[in-house]
Amino acid sequence: DAGITQSPRHKVTETGTPVTLRCHQTENHRYMYWYRQDPGHGLRLIHYSYGVKDTDKGEVSDGYSVSRSKTEDFLLTLESATSSQTSVYFCAISLTGDNSPLHFGNGTRLTVT
Amino acid sequence: AQTVTQSQPEMSVQEAETVTLSCTYDTSESDYYLFWYKQPPSRQMILVIRQEAYKQQNATENRFSVNFQKAAKSFSLKISDSQLGDAAMYFCAYLPGGGADGLTFGKGTHLIIQP
Numbered sequence: 001d002a003g004i005t006q007s008p009r010h011k012v013t014e015t016g017t018p019v020t021l022r023c024h025q026t027e028n029h030r031y032m033y034w035y036r037q038d039p040g041h042g043l044r045l046i047h048y049s050y051g052v053k054d055t056d057k058g059e060v061s062d063g064y065s066v067s068r069s070k071t072e073d074f075l076l077t078l079e080s081a082t083s084s085q086t087s088v089y090f091c092a093i094s095l096t097g098d099n100s101p102l103h104f105g106n107g108t109r110l111t112v113t
Numbered sequence: 114a115q116t117v118t119q120s121q122p123e124m125s126v127q128e129a130e131t132v133t134l135s136c137t138y139d140t141s142e143s144d145y146y147l148f149w150y151k152q153p154p155s156r157q158m159i160l161v162i163r164q165e166a167y168k169q170q171n172a173t174e175n176r177f178s179v180n181f182q183k184a185a186k187s188f189s190l191k192i193s194d195s196q197l198g199d200a201a202m203y204f205c206a207y208l209p210g211g212g213a214d215g216l217t218f219g220k221g222t223h224l225i226i227q228p
Contacts, residue, residue: 033215042119042204042218050213058215090158094213101148101208102216104158 003027006091006105014113019078021108023091025071031094032074033102034058034066036087043090049074081112115140117207119219126195127227133180134190134222136205144210147181147188152202152221161203164188166210192224200226 003026013019023032031050035043035058045058047066055066063085065077078085088109092102116139126132138147149161164172164181171179176193192199202223206216 031213035215040220042220043216044218045215048213048215056214088156092158092215094215101146101160101163102158103160107156 004091004093004103004105006089006108008108009106010109010111012111012113013081015082016080019081019110019112021076021089021091021110023074023076023105025074025093027093028071029093029095030071032068033092033094034064034074034076035090035092036060037090037107038087046076046089078110081110083112086110086112115142115207115209115217117205117217117219119203119205119222121222122220123223123225125225125227126192128195128197130195131191131193132195132224134192134203134205134224136188136190136219138186138188138205138207140186140207140209142209146208146210147179148206148208148216149177149179149188149190150204150206150218151199152204153198153200158204162190195226197226197228200224 005024007022033048034046037043044060049055049068067075088107091105094100118137145166147164151159162174178191180189202221204221205219
């Protein structure tokens with residue numbers, strides 16, 4: 001267990017509403033990531049962080065923002081949710097950020113109606 | 114940008130038999146790492162095996178082994194003595210050396226184990 005907790009586990013929301021997903025880690029790792037998983041697409045990187053207040057965009061960042069004010073928490077925000085953002089969202093951490101495999105949380109299933 | 118291709122959306126194998134899942138990747142880097150992850154119906158992502166590109170020896174973890182062909186940019190996963198618990202989605206993933214910007218994943222192969 002890599003000490004990663006995602007919340008909520010499931011969420012249903014309406015189009016146009018803001019949504020924030022939380023990733024919490026207990027092991028003080030520097031690097032954190034948000035991925036989305038969709039059938040036929042595998043996992044795609046949304047945003048990542050390499051330290052407090054240090055974040056960067058991934059492959060599918062449009063419509064998402066992130067914040068990291070503490071080492072242990074990495075928040076993903078959908079400012080105005082759309083149906084295309086219905087997905088399973090995974091948070092992951094890396095021990096060192098260079099050549100280390102990622103350890104994943106259990107995912108959040110988000111449905112936008 | 115790196116790409117990872119898994120050409121088999123679904124594979125089926127009889128219990129106790131051997132199955133090979135294919136993965137190819139495209140990169141101009143010489144230093145990188147490759148991984149196979151397993152995702153059972155529980156949705157948990159589980160690291161199966163890892164290969165460093167600078168190592169010629171193929172990685173092995175119990176019943177799981179890889180065939181790493183660097184020149185061909187191929188990284189297949191062999192599962193020996195398949196068990197019912199091996200049924201899952203399998204994802205191939207690429208990480209550039211020194212890269213902190215995360216893994217690039219293939220689209221996955223759904224492995225079915227026939228009893």
